Amino acid sequence: MRILNLEHLSTADKVDFFHTHWGGTKMVISSGVYECTNLDGFAALENERILGLITYIKKERECEIISLDSLVENKGIGTLLIQAVEAEAKRLGCSVLRVITTNDNIRALAFFQKRGFRMTEILHDAVQRARKIKPEIPAIGNHGIPIVDELLLKKEI
Numbered sequence: 001m002r003i004l005n006l007e008h009l010s011t012a013d014k015v016d017f018f019h020t021h022w023g024g025t026k027m028v029i030s031s032g033v034y035e036c037t038n039l040d041g042f043a044a045l046e047n048e049r050i051l052g053l054i055t056y057i058k059k060e061r062e063c064e065i066i067s068l069d070s071l072v073e074n075k076g077i078g079t080l081l082i083q084a085v086e087a088e089a090k091r092l093g094c095s096v097l098r099v100i101t102t103n104d105n106i107r108a109l110a111f112f113q114k115r116g117f118r119m120t121e122i123l124h125d126a127v128q129r130a131r132k133i134k135p136e137i138p139a140i141g142n143h144g145i146p147i148v149d150e151l152l153l154k155k156e157i
Helices: 011-022 077-091 106-114 126-130
Strands: 002-005 026-029 032-035 040-046 049-059 062-070 096-102 118-123 150-156
Touching: 002 077, 011 049, 011 062, 026 062, 026 126, 032 049, 040 077, 049 077, 062 077, 077 096, 096 106, 106 118, 106 150
Parallel strands: 062 096
Antiparallel strands: 002 040, 026 032, 040 049, 049 062, 096 150, 118 150
16 A cells, blocks of 8 residues: 555546545535645555545644545554644644544544544534535434534644
């Protein structure tokens, strides 16, 4: 497996990936509205097949992960992608790595905490506000939990 900077992936491959795994290329979260195909990031590839992809933005001395997908669980793909962003964040002079996830995403909450992230804020009703921009965000998520809030997690680097 190799980790590749997203600038080396074709736009068509990125569009296809986000349509397949997110239902579109636009990400709406409390920190902003993002066109994922234009974001910095990395992809994990094996035999030229994308196994995982991460995007991020830099805001002052913080880097925020906007999306993270691993198509094969428990193989270390997500961890490798986070490590790539963390190394780049340090290179860019960032002291904090942050990520926002929804209240229903128990797997993501466990995943990020195991990698040193700490929950720092609950953004009440953030998803309900996001639906005004992106109405296709589902009302019910993992484990039948209504998706209403976002949780902010941070890791000092």
